[in-house]
Amino acid sequence: MENKHSILEMDYIERQERIALKNCGLIDPERIEEYIRYEGYQALAKAILKLGPEGVIEEIEASGLRGRGGAGFPTGRKWRSGYLAKGGEKFIICNADEGDPGAFMDRSILEGDPHSVIEAMTIAGYAIGASKGFIYVRAEYPIAVKRLQIAIDQAHGMGFLGRDIFGSGFEFDIELRLGAGAFVCGEAKALIASIEGKRGMPTPKPPRTNDKGLWGKPTILNNVETFANVPPIIRKGSGWYAGIGSEKSKGTKVFALGGKINRTGLVEIPIGTPLREVIYDIGGGIPDNKKFKAVQTGGPSGGCIPKEHLDVKIDYESLQEIGSMMGSGGMIVMDEDNCMVDIARFFLEFSVEESCGKCTPCREGTKKMLSILDKIASGEGVMEDLDYLQSLGNVIKETSLCGLGKTAPNPVLSTLKYFRDEYEAHVKDKTCPAGVCQALLEYYITEKCIGCGACKRVCPVNCISGEKKQLHTIDPVACIRCGACQEACPVDAIIKR
Amino acid sequence: MIKLTIDGIGVEVEKGTSILDAAKSVAINIPTLCHDDRLKPSGACRICGVEVEGSDELQASCTTPAREGMVIHTRSDRVAAARKQLLELIWEDHPNECLSCQKAGECTLQDLCYDYGVEAEGFAPLKVRTPLDTSNPFYTFDKDKCILCGKCVRVCEELQGESAIHFVQRGHETMISHPFEKGMAFSTCVSCGNCVQVCPTAALMPKTEEKFRVWDIEKKVRTTCSYCGVGCQLDLVIKDNKVVRVDAARDGENEGMLCVKGKFGYSFLNHKDRLTMPLIREGGVFREASWDEALDLVAGRMTEVYDHSGSDAFAAFASARCTNEDNYVLQKMMRGIFKTNNIDHCARL
């Protein structure tokens, strides 16, 4: 047993490739000396003293690095457009408004290796000609905020920030801006509005932030993980980085592996690794020998991937093809006990709560979809509802203003596609096959009952009857399906059906 | 210049023109709820979505620039179906009160629901109504009838420069409000009514003394505001020889803007204190007189004074609130009949 455990441990480590997370857990993030000891700020020195702005951009372009926030836009191309943008003042923004439920890739980097982000932003500023950067970080990450501020101060003290960095005349400074936890503020334009002190609401593109971003000036915005890849690329060269990953997507991606899986946590894998490998080799498979049902990637904007697609290679395009997305890196595994209607409801509810309320389809449409899912989950759905969900989901996708709305129906649409039978069971048979949707369950006392009365005592609505030592029964009409009886039963005589 | 095709018609427009404006240039009207030429495009309502060949999504025509070679369909089945669904979503949150709503007939939402065949049946209109905000003396705000197009917010911010109102809450709970949410009268609102003017539904409505609907309006008369010297153009909305509303004119120099006085300050016209008969003072009190009597008296006294004391005994105050024609005639009388230049007015005050 111990042996097997260590093999698993080996797989867990060996199949990962740690670039963005390389220092996390190894160095003391509050001591710049430790960062420097692990080759910290050498990339900045190389950028300024050797490469020059053009050289930096060429390296990033050649590396094939793409945005790790989810959209996968080529970082080098973004930087080049920032470099070419006219207008004196330019800005660098680090999007540290990590908001997907269950995702904490960026948080780990900010807390474990804040200097990597600061070094990268400074390199970006040097490359495009910006002298000011902002890190938009969630106020819910107090440790990250504290360590970032310490890191900024230390970088100042060492001359990596401020005036005349490495004697080049280049000047760069970074300020923190704390977000108040609105998911939509992870959207570039809403984030910028929030930094400007306005309500965090997306505005239409064009103009793109590269041309008119913060205060109308050219602004390059990347997320934490993207930045964390920059110093190693500059230091080791684009050729090294481009050698990792798949044909179209280079490098690694960090995922937050969670849900029904043996080994939860952050994993950093070369892009293109098959999904199966992540779940079974790195994640160690499903606990309790339960059957794998689906994996949800991309957070509330992503979709559910069924087992027939387990061999998909994890990259931007492949995931999109099967109705999900890379997203920022959430990866939640579901087994046979998960109801897919319930899962879709959960993610959709998140989007409903986090919609900024600006555009009609996202504000009204997601709410409408949720009410239909509620109806289905409570056994009141009709088959027309499924068609309406499909068509409304499509309209929301094709008409919404920003990425939040455009992707909000994904959890519903992907489960409708791959798990339509579960929806139909809810609608036609009024049952929840996984036994999750409370309204469709009936608690039932089997012959195993020993008549102890424990269930009767805990029932909050007194719907259980039966003489002592006799088989008890539940009145299904009065029952509120709280499940207290099932927990109280010493002999597991109460089942859901 | 950029060439593109809209509904089979070749269009040529300048770079940077939106699809909406490109379509307008060939008389294709794309419906909108949140658009106003004077404001930065917001892309909120999404009603103006059109099909652009080669694109998966419908493109909001107000915010998408026309590009070379685009082939656009503004009225395809796909577009119409999406618009209908969006309208259904809005309608579902809207009180089903068209029968008793003063905006009926002038409501953009009502018109579009008609155009796209949205039916009230099958949807559940709001049952519990939020109380009307009547705190402002000049207009009411009905949160339930608000469709969150945001035009009021943007007019207040971009044109009026007050930013008295904004969105609060988020998602489905989003609404238009102001700090502390105590009622519009307790905001920094200056009651210019420029938001009321652009509201597509009955969410913002001018307070009126009497009820009327669009088909009760006898006429709208374009005229110039009678208050300050800006000379804003406006339409007096008339019913039963009474002004019942004032609409700002878009084609005046004011470009659809007014102030509180121009927009809401018209009820003096029908005030009971209006002078309706010539009055002659007799024994320290006024008595009513006919025009003939009053004019004969004035003409007689003036002739008397002129004959007795000459030109220098006369003076007249012209008026900065009377028309050019009125003033011209008055100075003509003073100069032409009484041969005096003793005419002045309160231009200095």
Place this chain on the structure above:
Amino acid sequence: MTNSIREVIHNEVIFVIGSNTTENHPVIGAMMRQAVKNGAKLIVADPRRIPLARDADIYLPIQPGTNVALLNGMIKTILEEKLYDEEFIRERTVDFNRMAEALKDCSVAKSAALCQVSEEDIRRAARLYASSHKSGIYYAMGITQHSRGTEGVYNIANLAMMTGNVGVEFAGVNPLRGQSNVQGSCDLGGLPDVYPGYQKVADEKAKARFEASWGVQGLSREPGLTLPKMVDKALEGKIKMIYIMGENPMVSDPDLTHFEAALDNLDFLVVQDIFMTETAQKADVVLPAAAFAEKDGTFTNTERRIQRIRKALDPPGEAKADWWIINELMKRMGYQNAFANPEEIMAEIAGVTPIYGGIDYERIDSKGLQWPVKDKSHPGTPYLHRDRFTRGLGQFMPVTYTESAETADEAYPLILTTGRLLYHYHTRSMTGRIPGLNEVVGESYVEICPKTAALYGLENGEWVTVRSRRGEIKIKVKITEDIKEDVVFIPFHFADAAVNRLTNVALDPIADIPELKVAAVRIEKLA
């Protein structure tokens, strides 16, 4: 205005002095804010922190009566720092050096001391104004209602000319006219020295032209009396009869006690109005007039645009249009060429008024035209002085600072200034009868800063007596941070607590404008 309203949003620099634009010309005020959002820079000079001060890049809270000092400080800065437009001065103007010479003894520091603002702020404002050829100056009664008001206007013109900011688009010298047709009533001869179109009454040719047109003989070439002088003559008994059309001087004019005595001394007073105003109550005959919505005609706005007003309603009762009433009187006094309708009047105006030469109702049906409109094919004039000034070359007028007729002293230690509010119009004969407006502002008040209020032990909302050398009123206190120390403000709209019982009749020697913006007062708590 030399320039047009819509040009405001294209200004690069906006200099507002003596105008509370957002309250008194709200739509232009809104456009100024749009311009600021577009990136225009805004300079505001006003003793009160008016709403636009919030939007300003430079706000100069100057002492009432120091406009000329401020403008001299700015001109001096531009001279010293050589920020002027040499080419414009050379090609388009005369007497630049004379003006500069007159400022020999003036220093920016002295100006700063008089205005009670910092020298650096004056210099910054001057540099900013001079930095663009799209700098527009906007002013109103805060410049003109002073005993040296004309000099303030001269100095504004000096500033604009020396920086080449007049005679070009998106700049200009732009007085904002306060009332709907104050421009038109001036244009159409409602002034004692000019016929319609500013043709001098003293001019023989003009006289002949009008005699021919009107079919009369013996028009006077003697300029008439200005309003304040009329009042004096009435008191002396020389003027026996006054005809007042649509004015309420019993509230709007300075030193009301004096004015009331003058009206009481008349033999005959006729007032034509839509309401029984404070002035109408003094009349021998009151004639009921139609309001703007009840008649046809034209108004000329602050940008010289002649626009239609149209009859939308029947007047109440027997009320008649003002032109009709006068026309009837003229007929009764034997004048034959009476008018049938306003359109005929405009046709006659166009015939005798060159700047209105091309105006007829058909041409201005959908959109008004800006004078000068010389003939039927002339498109109107969006901005004046394009290639030459009316007089040829622009005349610099040397101006030195003179203090206001009345200044604070021990007996009257506070300076009173007056003005308008957003929610009321002139003497409130219209707005006083609109419930909503009075719900917002229903009574007068005296604005006073917290420090001065504390000095007199005054509380917000307390009734006080405000007294000047000419009279006293009882009024409520409104404490606000938005006014300078030792300065108080009272709106002039209200007949109760009429501030013009306190104001000074000291006149500007050229324009006969009374000094309504500066009077010395004291405040007394009610016993």
